[in-house]
Amino acid sequence: MAIKYPIPDIQVNKKSNVRTHGMLFENSLNLSNEYYLMHNVAIIHKKPTPVQVVRVDYPSRTRARISEAYYKQPSTTDYNGIYRGKYIDYEAKETVNLSFSFKHIFDHQLIHLKKVNEQGGMAFVIIYFKKVNEIYIIHIADFLTLMQQGLKSVTIEKAKEIGKFVKQGYAPLIDYLKAVDEMFFDNSQSK
Amino acid sequence: MAIKYPIPDIQVNKKSNVRTHGMLFENSLNLSNEYYLMHNVAIIHKKPTPVQVVRVDYPSRTRARISEAYYKQPSTTDYNGIYRGKYIDYEAKETVNLSFSFKHIFDHQLIHLKKVNEQGGMAFVIIYFKKVNEIYIIHIADFLTLMQQGLKSVTIEKAKEIGKFVKQGYAPLIDYLKAVDEMFFDNSQSK
Numbered sequence A, B: 001m002a003i004k005y006p007i008p009d010i011q012v013n014k015k016s017n018v019r020t021h022g023m024l025f026e027n028s029l030n031l032s033n034e035y036y037l038m039h040n041v042a043i044i045h046k047k048p049t050p051v052q053v054v055r056v057d058y059p060s061r062t063r064a065r066i067s068e069a070y071y072k073q074p075s076t077t078d079y080n081g082i083y084r085g086k087y088i089d090y091e092a093k094e095t096v097n098l099s100f101s102f103k104h105i106f107d108h109q110l111i112h113l114k115k116v117n118e119q120g121g122m123a124f125v126i127i128y129f130k131k132v133n134e135i136y137i138i139h140i141a142d143f144l145t146l147m148q149q150g151l152k153s154v155t156i157e158k159a160k161e162i163g164k165f166v167k168q169g170y171a172p173l174i175d176y177l178k179a180v181d182e183m184f185f186d187n188s189q190s191k
Helices: A023-038 A107-118 A140-148 A156-162 A176-186 B023-038 B107-118 B140-148 B156-162 B176-186
Strands: A042-046 A051-060 A063-071 A079-083 A086-095 A099-101 A122-129 A134-139 A153-155 A164-166 B042-046 B051-060 B063-071 B079-083 B086-095 B099-101 B122-129 B134-139 B153-155 B164-166
Touching: A023 A042, A023 A079, A023 A086, A023 A176, A042 B107, A051 B051, A079 B079, A079 B086, A086 A099, A086 A107, A086 B079, A086 B086, A099 A156, A107 A122, A107 A140, A107 B042, A122 A140, A122 A156, A122 A176, A134 A140, A134 A156, A134 A176, A140 A156, A153 A156, A164 A176, B023 B042, B023 B079, B023 B086, B023 B176, B086 B099, B086 B107, B099 B156, B107 B122, B107 B140, B122 B140, B122 B156, B122 B176, B134 B140, B134 B156, B134 B176, B140 B156, B153 B156, B164 B176
Parallel strands: A086 A122, B086 B122
Antiparallel strands: A042 A079, A051 A063, A063 B063, A079 A086, A099 A153, A122 A134, A134 A164, B042 B079, B051 B063, B079 B086, B099 B153, B122 B134, B134 B164
């Protein structure tokens, strides 16, 4: 069941030998979600990375030490929860380029987001373009349309055109729910 | 960050030395959720068990082997997703006794479910009473009321009285969304 862990842009922290890919963006998102939670705005959590545990040792009665395990392919997306009474679900991605290549997102994650959209949930992809320090959310329906058009990636210009810009600040660091408001609440057009 | 993994009723599979607590109930729930997913009834997934990874080896370029990790306390509940356009969130528990002791559920999980309820989501605890092979769902508001009354556990009689009975069958094995219909949709009383 062990698979190649296919997230792009992986950096290995040489000291502890633990993966630290995409940490700044992910941590900032997590902090923003903590802020939303504390202020009763939304309840959104990152799902733990799935791990296939093969061997566990018990060096003491109360402590279990996993001594062999492998990363598994996640079955859904990174984040989900509830906002303004509605189900919210998204995948967070970042790129060092000025376009985000579709090969860096799993088919089953896209299918999951498509189904969420069909069931009436809010489903999107949030992309951090590191080079220009800009963040956009793109509705899953629009994201899939690009793929169906045969495109291989979404450029930052395209993200600007079809997505919603996400403002960065201090509290929260990434105020993406403002963009969610614009996308899913301000105009009541359904996709 | 390593903690004692506090789930009751843990059995260690001697052969592989991997925890297999509550497998039948959990696996049956997971299969039921797969059934619901396949039939476009609901999108509900079990969250992966959170693991604190300390050391990763790379025996080959493509394979990462976690060689030291510890179980972490989950920050939320086991299951969440979307059903009938609404956010759904629950914790699954089982007991060999005829009452479920409140010490086997985390405070922060109860707080999480309480918040979900306040935000308009469907939040409950699903309990499998192994001895009599009966399953009930209990609304988080009712669950918390029992605790506030100073009770130390919920008996099966109480579960029968305040909860909804969950029918078992073949497809799905545990048809708990029927009970969810009764609890959250048939009467429109809010709690």
